[in-house]
Amino acid sequence: MSTQANPTMNFKGIGASPGVAVGHAFILDRKRMRTPKLRLAEAEVEPERARMKTALEQSDRQLAELKEQITRTEGHDHALILEAHRLMVHDPMLVDEVDRLIVGDRINAEWAVRRVARKLKHLFDNIPDEYFRERRSDVDYVADRIVRNLMGQAVDEEVELPAESIVVGHDISPAEAALMARSGRVAGFITDLGGQTSHTAIVARARETPAVVGAGRVSEQISPGDLVAMDGTRGIILVNPSPEQLALFRETQRRYHESEQLALRTKDLPAVSVDGFRIRLNGNMEFLEEIPSLLAHGAEGIGLYRTEFMFLDRKTVPTEEEHYRAYKQVLEAMGGRPVTIRTLDLGGDKVPSKVKHEREPNPAMGLRAIRYCLSNRELFRAQLRALLRASAHGNMRVMFPLICGLSELREARSELEACRTELSRAGVPMGKRFPVGIMVETPSAALIADRLAQEADFFSIGTNDLIQYTLAIDRQNREVAYLYKPLHLSVLRSIQNIVTAARSSNIPVAMCGEMGGDPIYALVLLALGFDELSMTSGQIPVVKNILRRSNRTEATELLKAAMELTTAEEIERYIRTEMDKRFTNVDP
Numbered sequence: 199m200s201t202q203a204n205p206t207m208n209f210k211g212i213g214a215s216p217g218v219a220v221g222h223a224f225i226l227d228r229k230r231m232r233t234p235k236l237r238l239a240e241a242e243v244e245p246e247r248a249r250m251k252t253a254l255e256q257s258d259r260q261l262a263e264l265k266e267q268i269t270r271t272e273g274h275d276h277a278l279i280l281e282a283h284r285l286m287v288h289d290p291m292l293v294d295e296v297d298r299l300i301v302g303d304r305i306n307a308e309w310a311v312r313r314v315a316r317k318l319k320h321l322f323d324n325i326p327d328e329y330f331r332e333r334r335s336d337v338d339y340v341a342d343r344i345v346r347n348l349m350g351q352a353v354d355e356e357v358e359l360p361a362e363s364i365v366v367g368h369d370i371s372p373a374e375a376a377l378m379a380r381s382g383r384v385a386g387f388i389t390d391l392g393g394q395t396s397h398t399a400i401v402a403r404a405r406e407t408p409a410v411v412g413a414g415r416v417s418e419q420i421s422p423g424d425l426v427a428m429d430g431t432r433g434i435i436l437v438n439p440s441p442e443q444l445a446l447f448r449e450t451q452r453r454y455h456e457s458e459q460l461a462l463r464t465k466d467l468p469a470v471s472v473d474g475f476r477i478r479l480n481g482n483m484e485f486l487e488e489i490p491s492l493l494a495h496g497a498e499g500i501g502l503y504r505t506e507f508m509f510l511d512r513k514t515v516p517t518e519e520e521h522y523r524a525y526k527q528v529l530e531a532m533g534g535r536p537v538t539i540r541t542l543d544l545g546g547d548k549v550p551s552k553v554k555h556e557r558e559p560n561p562a563m564g565l566r567a568i569r570y571c572l573s574n575r576e577l578f579r580a581q582l583r584a585l586l587r588a589s590a591h592g593n594m595r596v597m598f599p600l601i602c603g604l605s606e607l608r609e610a611r612s613e614l615e616a617c618r619t620e621l622s623r624a625g626v627p628m629g630k631r632f633p634v635g636i637m638v639e640t641p642s643a644a645l646i647a648d649r650l651a652q653e654a655d656f657f658s659i660g661t662n663d664l665i666q667y668t669l670a671i672d673r674q675n676r677e678v679a680y681l682y683k684p685l686h687l688s689v690l691r692s693i694q695n696i697v698t699a700a701r702s703s704n705i706p707v708a709m710c711g712e713m714g715g716d717p718i719y720a721l722v723l724l725a726l727g728f729d730e731l732s733m734t735s736g737q738i739p740v741v742k743n744i745l746r747r748s749n750r751t752e753a754t755e756l757l758k759a760a761m762e763l764t765t766a767e768e769i770e771r772y773i774r775t776e777m778d779k780r781f782t783n784v785d786p
């Protein structure tokens with residue numbers, strides 16, 4: 199296809215899986231078929247209900263089969279998504295409501311399914327939490343399947359993808375994304391809908407396939423076969439680029455590959471500064487599928503395992519056994535490397551939907567994280583018991599999120615000890631005692647870090663929240679995103695205080711918030727004196743490369759000069775300029 203035949207267009211979406219890809223568009227035509235709308239005669243009501251019952255059974259069977267397939271090839275976590283879809287097929291909110299419309303309003307099943315789906319999606323619309331909002335597309339996916347079955351249309355057809363396809367869709371279901379990625383013919387994914395935590399994004403990251411999601415109405419504007427250049431790091435999409443633009447893209451692609459090669463070459467090298475200061479680089483993870491990529495990029499352990507993620511997409515709270523299985527798998531996959539498991543950071547809006555939970559006016563400051571766990575002891579104990587059992591399978595550390603004071607830490611620890619005693623009496627096997635640390639992510643914890651350091655085995659700074667609470671800016675609110683400044687003097691002082699406290703008590707200190715993996719802050723973090731940084735897989739080689747070329751004494755001078763300045767803008771400008779002078783070629 200000629201690059202000049204069609205007009206050049208560019209789009210901006212959310213960079214959801216890093217990497218650069220150039221290929222031809224494969225448009226996934228999931229346009230909804232027209233739904234027939236019919237009024238039923240009285241005699242037609244019962245046959246219609248029977249038709250609906252058959253379509254539900256068919257849908258359930260198909261989803262069970264898909265789940266089987268995906269469990270075999272993609273692992274348990276993605277299969278959980280399909281299990282959630284199966285639950286939806288049986289959900290009274292869908293099934294009973296459709297039945298009510300067929301019987302009461304005498305409308306045909308297809309129409310009834312669409313009406314109920316619209317209503318259900320509406321319920322998701324007003325939820326501030328992005329992860330839950332994303333679940334609207336699951337409702338569509340399930341409704342679409344039921345309607346297709348009602349109409350006798352084909353479902354789950356295998357698509358014949360040409361090699362190096364850029365798959366473009368309004369939305370791509372997790373099953374589709376996983377199955378297509380497995381074919382090895384996808385160069386990249388682009389979707390109109392979705393955010394960082396949508397399933398396409400998760401599958402793409404696990405597969406290391408570049409993805410741009412939430413790109414508006416691109417699927418309607420790109421034609422099959424169009425030449426597409428995309429940057430999954432920056433969220434950029436260029437359709438039918440000019441030869442000059444294409445050359446620039448190829449250059450970015452070349453640099454990205456170079457940095458990936460570097461990742462492979464430096465995978466086993468330590469992140470140690472020129473003057474011998476060693477920092478461990480760990481990975482952040484939400485799903486088991488992310489582990490191979492983390493290891494390939496040189497993660498020395500897991501610095502943050504966000505355990506709540508695998509449980510958000512379901513209606514019931516996880517059982518002890520489910521927790522246990524998940525942790526055991528991660529510990530075994532990491533083969534003796536340290537794995538830091540964070541206890542559930544649920545609450546606010548991150549709550550499995552069956553758990554009764556009052557909607558709070560200000561969820562970020564509400565019953566969240568450790569507060570939520572301490573007021574839902576049964577749920578907390580299931581996780582703690584599972585962690586104790588899992589500790590037999592690897593090198594585990596546990597940390598509690600959102601600790602504000604010593605009482606919370608003591609209370610959480612004593613619950614852990616109570617579980618240990620219980621298991622030990624029952625003769626349940628457990629590993630040796632493991633380090634129990636805290637996330638330092640509130641100004642309160644930062645201010646009393648010296649006291650907390652006397653009772654915590656380690657600190658891990660969660661800058662996403664620490665910055666939110668220190669600067670009083672809601673991290674979910676786009677209107678105030680411009681105020682989110684990791685180099686604000688108050689944030690730097692706060693971090694310095696935390697590190698000093700950890701040093702004085704001789705406990706390790708890590709950073710696992712986004713700031714820890716952004717290469718622009720690498721020198722500042724080296725100067726601050728971290729033992730560990732934890733980040734996404736793609737960031738590890740870049741940060742390592744900077745650290746290996748830096749000198750801690752010089753970094754300390756730089757930080758000192760930066761902290762003489764006052765406004766966040768001044769400090770940021772200064773650091774960027776200094777970083778640019780030293781490292782022109784670090785960022786892929």
Ligand code: PEP
Nearest residue numbers: 639660661662663710711
């Ligand atoms: C943080 O707050 O920096 C953090 C790592 O935790 P989360 O982003 O999950 O709140």
Ligand code: MG
Nearest residue numbers: 639660662663
């Ligand atoms: Mg946090």
